[in-house]
Amino acid sequence: MTESTPFVCGRRAALVAAGVVGVGTVAACSGGGSSGTASDSGGGSSSAAASGSAVGATTDVPVGGGTVFASHGVVVTQPESGTFKAFTDICTHQGGxxxxxxxxVMVCPVHGSxxxxxxxxxxxxxxxxxLPEKSITVKDGTITLA
Incomplete structure (x- = not known):
């Protein structure tokens, strides 16, 4: 029977390994330059929709819910029947x-806000x-940015 010597990791090797793992963890969690900003993929420019432009029909917005009108940069909600609210579609956390x-609830998929x-x-x-509220008008079943 052969007796083997167990592997012993020295202090220096353990510290180097911990440093490498730590750097990798920080890099993975940092989010990078633009990957944490979903608005770079189109959300930011959509919020510049002109006032007076028709967003959609009131029938597009369910009671107790809402609809994202990405091309206008707004989320229109109807918390109660006949009550319409509009908010920017850009999350206040990191611009998703x-x-x-x-x-x-209105949901941002980037970090779950x-x-x-x-x-x-x-x-x-x-x-x-x-989320900042946007001004809208509702007339004859049409929702318009004010």
Missing amino acids: TISEVEDK EFSITDGSVVQGPATEA
Whole structure:
């Protein structure tokens, strides 16, 4: 029977290995230059829609929910029947684009922030600021940016 000597890692080797793992972890979590900013992929320019432009029909916005009108840079919600609100589609956390409205919240897919369809307030972070409200008018079933 042959006796083997167990591998022993020296202090220096252990510290070097920990440093390499730490640098890799920080790099993976940093988000990089533009990957954390979904607005670079079209969301930022869409928020510059001209006032007076028709966004959509009131029938496009469900009661108790909302619809993302990405080409206009807005999310229009209908918290109660006949009450329409509009908010920017740009998340206040890191500029991601709100992608959907579900269960009475507007959702940013980048880090999971959720905002109330009633007033744009933060329901779940990491965002800490409400979505800014946009002015709209509703006439003859058409929603228009004011």
